[in-house]
Amino acid sequence: MVSCIAAGYLLPSHQKSLGANKLASPAELSHFLESVERRAYKQALYGVRNEQSALDIVQDAMIKLAEKYGDKPAVELPLLFQRILQNTLHDHYRRQKVRDAWTTLFSSFSPKDEEEFDPLEVLQDNSNPSAPSGPESLLEQGQTIAMIEAELAQLPARQREAFLLRYWEGLDTTETAAAMGCSEGSVKTHCSRAVRTLAKALKDKGVELP
Amino acid sequence: MNNDHEGEIPENNKPESIARLLTHSAEKIDTKTIEGLRRARNVALNRQSIHKPYFALSSGHTTHLLTPHSPQQWVAAIILLIAVLVSLAGYWHHGAEHDSNHHDMSHLDIAILTDDLPMEIFLDP
Numbered sequence: 001m002v003s004c005i006a007a008g009y010l011l012p013s014h015q016k017s018l019g020a021n022k023l024a025s026p027a028e029l030s031h032f033l034e035s036v037e038r039r040a041y042k043q044a045l046y047g048v049r050n051e052q053s054a055l056d057i058v059q060d061a062m063i064k065l066a067e068k069y070g071d072k073p074a075v076e077l078p079l080l081f082q083r084i085l086q087n088t089l090h091d092h093y094r095r096q097k098v099r100d101a102w103t104t105l106f107s108s109f110s111p112k113d114e115e116e117f118d119p120l121e122v123l124q125d126n127s128n129p130s131a132p133s134g135p136e137s138l139l140e141q142g143q144t145i146a147m148i149e150a151e152l153a154q155l156p157a158r159q160r161e162a163f164l165l166r167y168w169e170g171l172d173t174t175e176t177a178a179a180m181g182c183s184e185g186s187v188k189t190h191c192s193r194a195v196r197t198l199a200k201a202l203k204d205k206g207v208e209l210p
Numbered sequence: 211m212n213n214d215h216e217g218e219i220p221e222n223n224k225p226e227s228i229a230r231l232l233t234h235s236a237e238k239i240d241t242k243t244i245e246g247l248r249r250a251r252n253v254a255l256n257r258q259s260i261h262k263p264y265f266a267l268s269s270g271h272t273t274h275l276l277t278p279h280s281p282q283q284w285v286a287a288i289i290l291l292i293a294v295l296v297s298l299a300g301y302w303h304h305g306a307e308h309d310s311n312h313h314d315m316s317h318l319d320i321a322i323l324t325d326d327l328p329m330e331i332f333l334d335p
Contacts, residue, residue, distance in 0.1 A: 051243065
């Protein structure tokens with residue numbers, strides 16, 4: 001909620017009282033996309049763990065929003081964009097699953113030399129001693145963020161989506177359910193499990209957030 | 211807002227704290243990615259659908275499908291219109307000739323019926 005308001009956009013549940021239904025102009029759409037693109041990219045990156053794929057997903061979601069809903073009222077854009085982004089991510093997962101099935105089939109005939117994703121690599125990269133030195137607190141914060149992002153990437157997709165939409169994007173339970181295409185009960189369950197998993201992982205690593 | 215199912219989460223590791231750090235992380239995306247996002251945004255904006263008002267005489271339902279939209283369609287429509295006009299002109303000309311012949315034959319019929327044929331008819335040429 002805070003992030004959306006800071007970006008200049010109110011969520012649908014807070015817009016009803018305003019009765020705003022003005023159609024989005026190109027400038028408004030541009031401003032909206034600029035305000036959400038970074039978090040959208042991060043959301044996609046947590047899910048697919050590949051920078052180029054994450055960029056492609058965000059671009060696909062932006063194009064779909066502009067082409068199909070570019071003439072919708074500006075106040076409807078945040079929820080529409082989240083729904084499109086989640087659907088685009090799901091499409092990517094489905095295609096990835098098919099690709100993986102074929103890759104597994106063919107790779108059984110060749111020696112295994114590809115490395116799987118290891119969150120510890122992310123931690124090592126971010127605590128790289130060759131990186132520019134800064135205040136100790138800044139370094140610790142960077143390590144904590146890397147740890148959280150690695151844990152987020154490890155969460156089941158639905159739990160991660162629910163957590164990010166609910167707590168990061170500031171949607172309420174109803175809006176999160178609409179964006180995810182599931183019931184409000186499922187959203188609460190996914191959120192609860194995600195929060196507990198993250199909290200336990202941080203506690204196990206002795207991290208206490210500021 | 212964010213208080214369902216939070217249970218025994220440590221005070222300092224609440225979702226709000228995690229979300230705050232994620233926002234901090236999103237603000238520190240590298241310039242290469244930011245440039246990629248900017249390009250993606252521009253591609254999307256170039257494809258934005260803009261609400262277009264209907265032409266005043268159009269019903270806004272199906273009649274606009276009959277009007278030409280591209281230059282090729284306009285050329286085809288003009289050729290079709292010329293063909294129709296030429297056909298109509300030919301038909302009118304043919305009808306006028308037919309009326310003229312019909313007029314001559316009517317005079318002959320009347321002359322036969324009234325036994326008022328000119329003498330030239332009975333003479334060998």
